[in-house]
Amino acid sequence: MRTIFEKPDALTDKITHYCPGCTHGVIHRLVAESLDELGLRERTVGIAPVGCAVLAYHYFNTDFQEAAHGRAAALATGAKRVRPDLILFTYQGDGDLASIGMAETIHACNRGEKITTIFVNNAVYGMTGGQMAPTTMPGQVTTTSPAGRDVAECGQPIRMAEVLSQIKTPGYIARVAVHTPAHIVKAKRCIKQAFKYQAEGRCYSLVECLSTCPTNWGMTPIESIKWVEETMMPYYPLGVKRTPDEGEGG
Amino acid sequence: MPCVKIDKERCKGCELCTFACHQHVLGMSKELNTKGYFPALVERGPRCIGCRMCAVMCPDVAIEIGIHGVQYNLYEY
DSSP states (O other): OEEEEOOOTTBOSOOOOSOTTOTHHHHHHHHHHHHHHHTOGGGEEEEEOSSGGGGHHHHBSSEEEEOSTTOHHHHHHHHHHHOTTSEEEEEEEHIIIIIITHHHHHHHHHHTOSOEEEEEEOSSBTTTTSBOOTTOOTTOOBTTBTTOOOHHHHOOOOOHHHHHHTOOSOEEEEEEEOSSHHHHHHHHHHHHHHHHHHHTTOOEEEEEEEOOOHHHHTSOHHHHHHHIIIIIHHHSOOEEEEOTTTOSOO | OEEEEEOTTTOOOOOHHHHHOTTOOEEEOSSOOTTSOOOEEESOGGGOOOOOHHHHHOTTOOEEEEESSOOOOSSOO
């Protein structure tokens, strides 16, 4: 018998601590498969964030470093500048990257650091109990916005991929979703492309993944998939926002 | 002939694989695993066409797919 689908080598055997139906596991697998297929695993260093993925170093079979909250891009910058032969990727959630880590992310992108950022956008702070994040949708009920997000008071959700695609330094910015098999297949192409650009030493790359958080959204996994489709995808349009070949941002 | 194997200890019973499978091969077990979840199981194995959608969707990498003989890949993954 021939195996046509199995666990990639870049993931360990450990069972993840993520809630049932959380698509963090899918994104972990896509990163691991991309590293395996490009043959980069032995010289990859991941930077774990603070958030649900804080224990990511248990699950990836690569070297790992834990960053202070939001500072993953700064840590990756340091490591990459000391050891340019390494492949550096940061794995960050929306509370980590879009809130406290906004400055580090924008400046790393603007300096054109040769790192890859995997940005998991699930519209809520997951680990700390479902508080409102910068990416929370208008009207979405969270533990700190029990009447729904009021855009007059808190502003509109931040579209990180569009924010970073305004920067003129060459970069690869894409937004993908991981809620259906078709979108997962497309997401893998983008993640693999991001690592390929880094391996070629070309540019900064960021892939934003629209993810689900069934526990904090108060839905079943299948309901949360529909919520991504109906609520998040119209506001967060998918696609490749910028490639290094374009040069100009926008 | 495809063969879907589900690691019931890795499975967390989120049912996303049953949603992804258009051939209705998979169902949910009525017995708990050691973590206390009801894992997925192969209910109608002969209907499987080896499209791998369940495994692509599974967040916990609990599904492994093997095939006997020749298999046409329906999409590149």
